[in-house]
Amino acid sequence: GAVVSQHPSRVICKSGTSVKIECRSLDFQATTMFWYRQFPKQSLMLMATSNEGSKATYEQGVEKDKFLINHASLTLSTLTVTSAHPEDSSFYICSAREPQRGGRYGEQYFGPGTRLTVT
Amino acid sequence: RKEVEQDPGPFNVPEGATVAFNCTYSNSASQSFFWYRQDCRKEPKLLMSVYSSGNEDGRFTAQLNRASQYISLLIRDSKLSDSATYLCVVKGNRDDKIIFGKGTRLHILP
Numbered sequence: 001g002a003v004v005s006q007h008p009s010r011v012i013c014k015s016g017t018s019v020k021i022e023c024r025s026l027d028f029q030a031t032t033m034f035w036y037r038q039f040p041k042q043s044l045m046l047m048a049t050s051n052e053g054s055k056a057t058y059e060q061g062v063e064k065d066k067f068l069i070n071h072a073s074l075t076l077s078t079l080t081v082t083s084a085h086p087e088d089s090s091f092y093i094c095s096a097r098e099p100q101r102g103g104r105y106g107e108q109y110f111g112p113g114t115r116l117t118v119t
Numbered sequence: 120r121k122e123v124e125q126d127p128g129p130f131n132v133p134e135g136a137t138v139a140f141n142c143t144y145s146n147s148a149s150q151s152f153f154w155y156r157q158d159c160r161k162e163p164k165l166l167m168s169v170y171s172s173g174n175e176d177g178r179f180t181a182q183l184n185r186a187s188q189y190i191s192l193l194i195r196d197s198k199l200s201d202s203a204t205y206l207c208v209v210k211g212n213r214d215d216k217i218i219f220g221k222g223t224r225l226h227i228l229p
Binding site: 034036041115 | 123127160161162163164206216217218219220221222
């Protein structure tokens with residue numbers, strides 16, 4: 001199956017700093033990528049949907065100025081957590097979707113996740 | 120009512136036993152249903168899709184009941200390696216948004 005990579009896999013940063021997480025689709029072009037967040041013992045929550053070349057669509061309650069998403073190419077999306085605080089500590093997972101075919105959405109593949117700890 | 124609800128467990132089941140989970144969803148217009156497996160501190164991985172007619176993949180059987188808006192997962196002859204969290208996933212039709220349940224934790228005991 002298709003592969004999605006994330007970098008870094010784990011990051012520890014100090015409160016107030018910014019952290020960038022990269023998500024790459026390795027063997028397909030992803031016109032749409034998704035960013036999820038998962039707190040311990042909670043479900044994955046969709047944060048935003050990003051389409052290549054356009055602004056991301058954020059879910060209700062997610063601050064777009066705090067979580068900056070850039071989907072500059074068909075294989076790369078980045079999530080920047082600005083001015084991180086301890087409550088932003090979480091498991092961030094990206095997902096990339098294959099292009100539509102025959103009017104149907106493509107398969108969605110998940111990256112391995114990035115564990116962010118803000119001290 | 121939450122969009123997707125699951126019993127969080129944990130289910131502690133002896134090796135070799137059969138275990139079943141249910142998941143209910145609130146949006147009757149939902150079109151696609153899946154079970155994902157998530158190991159501790161890892162990303163979720165697709166276990167199987169759930170079809171209206173029910174489907175089986177080895178020891179795993181998934182069923183969909185549209186009238187009652189629930190899906191189920193049955194695991195037969197459980198193995199130690201089946202220990203994980205099982206996520207119920209529902210996908211809309213129009214926006215293709217994936218909604219995850221909180222997951223059901225399964226511990227297979229030796």
